[in-house]
Amino acid sequence: MPIWGHVALLCRAIADEGRQDAEQILAKARQDAAEVIAAARDAADKAYQQEIRSAKSEAYADAKQRVDQAELEARRAIMAFRERIIQEVLDALDQRLQDFRKAPDYAAFVRLALEEGIDHLPGNQFIVELNDTEVDLLHGEIEKQMREESLQIEVKAAPDCNGGLRINTRDRCLRYDNSFAARRQRSENAIRREIWSVIFGTESTAT
Numbered sequence: 001m002p003i004w005g006h007v008a009l010l011c012r013a014i015a016d017e018g019r020q021d022a023e024q025i026l027a028k029a030r031q032d033a034a035e036v037i038a039a040a041r042d043a044a045d046k047a048y049q050q051e052i053r054s055a056k057s058e059a060y061a062d063a064k065q066r067v068d069q070a071e072l073e074a075r076r077a078i079m080a081f082r083e084r085i086i087q088e089v090l091d092a093l094d095q096r097l098q099d100f101r102k103a104p105d106y107a108a109f110v111r112l113a114l115e116e117g118i119d120h121l122p123g124n125q126f127i128v129e130l131n132d133t134e135v136d137l138l139h140g141e142i143e144k145q146m147r148e149e150s151l152q153i154e155v156k157a158a159p160d161c162n163g164g165l166r167i168n169t170r171d172r173c174l175r176y177d178n179s180f181a182a183r184r185q186r187s188e189n190a191i192r193r194e195i196w197s198v199i200f201g202t203e204s205t206a207t
Contacts, residue, residue, distance in 0.1 A: 082196075089195050097180050101134070101163050110134065110165060111141045117167030117176035118151070125152040125170035132157030138165075 100106055110130070118126060130138065135155055142153050158166065163180030184191075 085199060086192060086195050089199075090191070093191070094180075094184070097163055097184070107137045110137050113164050113178040114138060114141065114145075114167065117165070117178050118145070118149075120176045121167060121169055121174055123169055124150060127154045127156060127168040127170060127172065128165055129156050129158035129161055129168070130165035131161050131163070132159060 100109075114128065117128075128138065128142070135157060138155065142155060145151055146153055152170070154170075161179050164178050164183060166179055166182075167176045168174065
């Protein structure tokens with residue numbers, strides 16, 4: 001199965017490793033938020049009672065504003081915590097992908113990435129860019145495809161391509177980016193939904 005077919009399992013494995021710590025941190029964040037809101041509401045209630053006694057509506061309005069502000073800050077704190085957890089999982093996923101470059105299956109993935117790019121671009125003349133340390137991975141495959149499909153393919157080293165490859169038409173007017181970075185970006189929303197589902201029990205980003 002291609003590496004991208006394992007995204008859900010990978011996210012679950014990463015989540016399982018840190019689930020206990022994440023739940024403890026999230027519980028603490030919720031407790032802190034609840035305490036802030038409770039304190040603000042208590043202050044609001046006291047101010048409201050005072051407002052009733054003194055018939056000063058300004059005090060009640062000020063107290064209500066403080067409650068609203070406390071609730072907003074609490075929601076922001078929880079969202080910031082969740083975003084930090086998600087980013088940690090995404091960083092771990094990126095590291096797993098970099099580790100995958102050393103795995104035996106990586107060569108097969110690169111060959112499939114090349115075929116996919118060629119299928120999506122017109123013509124029969126292409127420029128393939130990949131990391132200079134991985135040029136040898138495609139040498140035999142490129143020669144084979146050139147013979148079988150009458151293709152002209154030029155391979156160029158791209159130090160900024162850290163995994164996968166990029167395929168361009170000869171005139172460089174069209175590109176199919178099959179690098180790890182591009183594939184991750186295209187799948188970012190789906191990956192985030194999976195992380196939310198695994199860690200927080202919902203696909204929604206609502207608090």
